[in-house]
Amino acid sequence: MQIYExxxxxxxxxxxxxxxxxxxxxxxxxxxIAAAHWTLKSTQEIRLKYFWVMMSxxxxxxxxxxxGDTxxxxxxxxxxxxxKSTRAVEIFNKTTGKLLTTSETVWCFMSSDTNKPARIPEDVANLFS
Known part of the structure; x- marks a missing residue:
């Protein structure tokens, strides 16, 4: 599992x-943070072909x-x-280490050509493993 911070x-x-x-x-x-992680790991070519929408x-x-909290x-x-891809986000107070929030979001992978859901290609899935 790859963690982005x-x-x-x-x-x-x-x-x-x-x-x-x-x-x-x-x-x-x-x-x-989901958008930043996607942008960091994907190429411009991939981002032109696909995008994500939040489902739940x-x-x-x-x-x-x-x-002032960090x-x-x-x-x-x-x-x-x-x-579909389920992404977790955890938010901590950096000073105390206390976990403040957890979330799970289901995202749907979309084709820019059709504006319809698309199966996540293996090369895209591998970007985050």
Missing amino acids: QELTVTKDQLDLLNHVNNIEYVRWVQD HHIQYKGEALL LLLKTFILHSKGA
Whole structure:
């Protein structure tokens, strides 16, 4: 299993009325790290032929993040079959090591030519194994 990581620092515009990170930011970060991992591992040629769409998303909140916290985001593929791939994202407070959020998202692999689901080719699947 290949793990891709990113760090970020919580900013004021990411806070809610309770002064901790708004739930929508976690969803944004899950989407953003998935896109960054795809862009890093795939070629321009592959990205012109295929893209991903989110089918379902489950997130569990285990702790809060506050202004100025440095977060460590980790993502990896749990499994892929046919046109679907399930990606996990874990978000940690980097200073304390505490796990703040876990998520599993099912993504559908799409053909740019047809705008329909496409079976994930072996060479693409191998990019993340």
